Amino acid sequence: SVLPESVISTTVRLEDSVRTGAATSARFDIVSGVSTAPRGVPFAGTPTRTTNGDTTFYRFSTGALGFMLVNGSGTPLFVSTTLTGAAATPASFFASRDYTGFVVSVDNRNAGTFAAETTLENGVFVPQANVNSFRVQWRQETATRTIGTGNYHVQWTGDPFGVRRGFTIDFSDPTVTAAALADSLAARTATPAATDTGLAAILGVDPATIRPARLPFTITNRSTGRVVTVVAFTRLTNTMVLGDGEDTVRLAVPAGEWIPGDRLAFIEDIDEDSVVVGTAFVVLGTDGRPLRATRKRVTFLQAVLGCNQPRESCNPTRPGTRGAGTAALTGYLALTSSTVTTFHYFVGLNRYSDYTGVVTAGVSGTGITAVTRSQLDSIRVVPNPFVAFSTFQTAIDESRVVFTHLPPRGSLRVYSVSGQLIQQLSWTTADLGSNGDLHYNLRTREGTDLA
Numbered sequence: 001s002v003l004p005e006s007v008i009s010t011t012v013r014l015e016d017s018v019r020t021g022a023a024t025s026a027r028f029d030i031v032s033g034v035s036t037a038p039r040g041v042p043f044a045g046t047p048t049r050t051t052n053g054d055t056t057f058y059r060f061s062t063g064a065l066g067f068m069l070v071n072g073s074g075t076p077l078f079v080s081t082t083l084t085g086a087a088a089t090p091a092s093f094f095a096s097r098d099y100t101g102f103v104v105s106v107d108n109r110n111a112g113t114f115a116a117e118t119t120l121e122n123g124v125f126v127p128q129a130n131v132n133s134f135r136v137q138w139r140q141e142t143a144t145r146t147i148g149t150g151n152y153h154v155q156w157t158g159d160p161f162g163v164r165r166g167f168t169i170d171f172s173d174p175t176v177t178a179a180a181l182a183d184s185l186a187a188r189t190a191t192p193a194a195t196d197t198g199l200a201a202i203l204g205v206d207p208a209t210i211r212p213a214r215l216p217f218t219i220t221n222r223s224t225g226r227v228v229t230v231v232a233f234t235r236l237t238n239t240m241v242l243g244d245g246e247d248t249v250r251l252a253v254p255a256g257e258w259i260p261g262d263r264l265a266f267i268e269d270i271d272e273d274s275v276v277v278g279t280a281f282v283v284l285g286t287d288g289r290p291l292r293a294t295r296k297r298v299t300f301l302q303a304v305l306g307c308n309q310p311r312e313s314c315n316p317t318r319p320g321t322r323g324a325g326t327a328a329l330t331g332y333l334a335l336t337s338s339t340v341t342t343f344h345y346f347v348g349l350n351r352y353s354d355y356t357g358v359v360t361a362g363v364s365g366t367g368i369t370a371v372t373r374s375q376l377d378s379i380r381v382v383p384n385p386f387v388a389f390s391t392f393q394t395a396i397d398e399s400r401v402v403f404t405h406l407p408p409r410g411s412l413r414v415y416s417v418s419g420q421l422i423q424q425l426s427w428t429t430a431d432l433g434s435n436g437d438l439h440y441n442l443r444t445r446e447g448t449d450l451a
Contacts, residue, residue, distance in 0.1 A: 041076050041077070041078060041079060042077075042078040042079075042090040042092040042093040042096060043078060043079040043080065043090055043092075044078070044079075044080040044081065044082040044087065044088060044089065044090035045066065045079070045080060045081035045082055066079065066080055066081030066082075066083070067079075067080055067083075067088075067106065067349060067353065067355075068080075069104060071098065077093065077096070077098045078090050078093045078096075080104075080106070083106050083107060083108035083109075083349065084107060084109070085105050085106070085107045086103055086105045088104055088105060088106040088107075089103045089104045089105070106349065108348050108349050110346040110348075111149065111346055111347065111348025111349070112145065112147070112148075112149055112345060112346060112348060113345065113346050114140045114343075114344075114345055115344040115345060115346050116343070116344050117131075117137060117138050117140070117341070117342065117343040117344070118341075118342050118343075119131045119135060119137065119339065119340070119341050119342075120339070120340045120342070121336070121338060121339055122338045122382075123338075124382055124402060124404055124437065125433040125437050127433075127439065130333075131308075132308045132309070133308070133309065133331070134331050134332055134333035135307070135332075135333050135335065136160050136260045136305055136306060136307055136314060136335060136341070137305070137306070137307070137308065137341060138152075138154070138304075138305060138341060138343040139304040139305065139306050139308075139312060140343065142302065142304045142312070143300055143302060143303055143304060144300060144301040144302035144303075145299070145300055145301075145345065146297075146298050146299055146300065146301055147270070147297060147298075147299055148266060148268070148299030148300045148345055149223070149299075149345045149346065149347040149348065150221045150222065150223030150224060150344070150345065150347055151221070151222040151223050151342060151344045152219060152220070152221055152222070152228070152342060152343050152344070152345075153219065153220045153221075153222045153340060153342050154217050154218075154219050154305065154340065154341040154342065154343075155217060155218050155219075155220070155340055156216060156217045156335045156336070156337060156339045156340070156341070157188070157189040157190065157191075157216045157217060157218075157337055158188055158189055158216055158335070158336065158337050159188075159216070159334040159335045159336065160216055160258075160259065160260050160305075160314070160316075160335060161181070161184055161185065161259070161260075161314075161316045161334075162184035162185055162187050162188040162216070163184055163316055163334055164334050165318050165319070165334070166316045166317045166318035166319065166321075166324070166332050166334075167180055167181060167184075167242065167316055167317055167318060168317075168318045168321050169242060169243055169247075169249055169317060169321065169322060169323045171247070171249065171322065171323075174249040174250070174251060175252075177242065177249065177251060178251040178252045181242075181251055181253070182252075182253075182254050182257075185214075185253075185254060185257040185259070186254070186257070188214065188216045189216065189337075190214035190215055190216050190258075191214070191215050191217075191218060192212060192213070192214060192215070193211075193212060193213040193214075193215055193230050193231060193232040193258065193264075194229045194230060194231050194267070195210060195211075195212050195231075199229075199231055199267065202267060202296055202297075202298060203231065203265055203267070203298055203301070204298075205233075208234070209233050209234050210231055210232070210233065210234070211232055211233065211234045211235075211255060211256070212232070212256055213232035213256060213257065213258040213262070214256060214257055214258060215230060215232075215258050216258070217305070219266070221268060222342075223347055224268070224269075226268060226269050228266050228267070228268055228299075229266070229267040229268065229296070230264055230265075230266060230303075231264060231265040231266075231267065232258060232262060232263075232264055233262070233263040233264065233265065234255075235253075235255070235262065235263075238252060238253050238254070238255050239251060239252055239253055240253050240259060240261075240313045241311065241313065242315065242316070242317060242323065243315065243317060243322075243323030244310055244315055244317070244323055244324060244325035245325065247322050247323040248323065249323075259313060260305060260306040260307055260312060260313050260314045261304065261306040261307075261311065261312035261313035261314070262304070262306075263302055263303075263304060264300075264302070264303040264304065264305075265298060265300060265301055265302065265303060266298070266299045266300040266303050267296050267297065267298055267299065268296070268297060268299045269294050269295070269296060269297075270294070270295055270296075270297040270299075271292050271293070271294050271352075272292070272293060272294075272295055272297075273290040273291070273292060273293075274290065274291040274292070274293050305341070307332075310325070314332055315331075315332055316332045316334075317332065319331055319332075378405040379403060379404065379405050379406060380403070380404045380405065381401055381402070381403050381404075382401065382402050382404060383401065384401075400439050400440060400441050400442060401439075401440050401442060402433075402437050402438065402439050402440070403425075403437070403438045403440065404436060404437050405436045406427065406432060406436040406437075406438050407436070408428070408429045408432070408436075409427060409428045409429065410426070410427065411424060411425065411426045411427075412424070412425045412426075412427075412438075413425075414440075421445075422444050422445065422450065423440075423443070423444055423445050424445070425438065425440060
């Protein structure tokens, strides 16, 4: 469908939604005038038409919200209140002269759901299989989300346990290992968890359940640009298990130190409409728009950073020692101050959402050669020099290196120092990681390990 050209101009605005009881109305006001679109502005949804003098209003009422796509000059391309995937783009837009081969896909049903987790080491993507086997990560399986959304960025100040290669368990006297653990935790670079008065009320918990704790990380919600307030809950017992299988000991852990697996809560500053106390009615300013206020809200009532196996508190035991485990997919890899853990929950649309994108033409012909040549200098191989075991592996018995910043598709040949072709790697976009990373398992064309 299209809105008639005779009542369309380039002035189109999405007015603030009005809530009355359980009903929500998202209103697009389209001011009368002359449109640059030859057939008006396409829309997806069912509007009602009202006229007031020389202004015609098309009101889209919906249980959700809507959006308007405009070009760089602010001219509306289409309006939509259909937030279910590709149907967000009205079919009539394809007949518009503004249609240049792209489709806007919006699905607000995903709002608030878990999207993805990544780990970066020195800016290089670490395979998730490696993270699942050896590293501390975001435990979305045990998280309790309330309203948290966005791209959360965990910047580590060092290893969660303060170690590089793990602890050697003294099974004859576990208190010796407990002392080493306590010293290592105390030596970490850390920031304090929040214990401010009033946090318990915001969380709705007994103040006695909140404890001071030193955290070897900070968390920022990159979608809002705001630092996350982290609260630590009191443990049921100030101990942890170290070891694997039958070779385990239980060690005392200082109450004031955070360790992987500890229960946390996140509190964030959230911008909200001001409402009349005890009602759902929004308070409007002199300009007729809702007054906005920033309030502290619980975004995750339970948040856990821990290991996937053998337990959330991990097993930071030195490889090859008793209690470290013998399977290829067990062990512990230390984090560093160059480690970043990110986790993302889809952000939904609201009446204040404002997204800007740039549509560029595809590269073809000689342009592809030019782009490829400009990228050659940025291609790297890591680790370099090669080490027997690194953060880029997914198993202890699997060697691998990573070629970074590769173009979307291509081929790469590996030669010996004598000029013999050892392997040829070909890839497409589907084979690359987030930074154009391509993993190579150091095997020849015959399937043998490189010497």
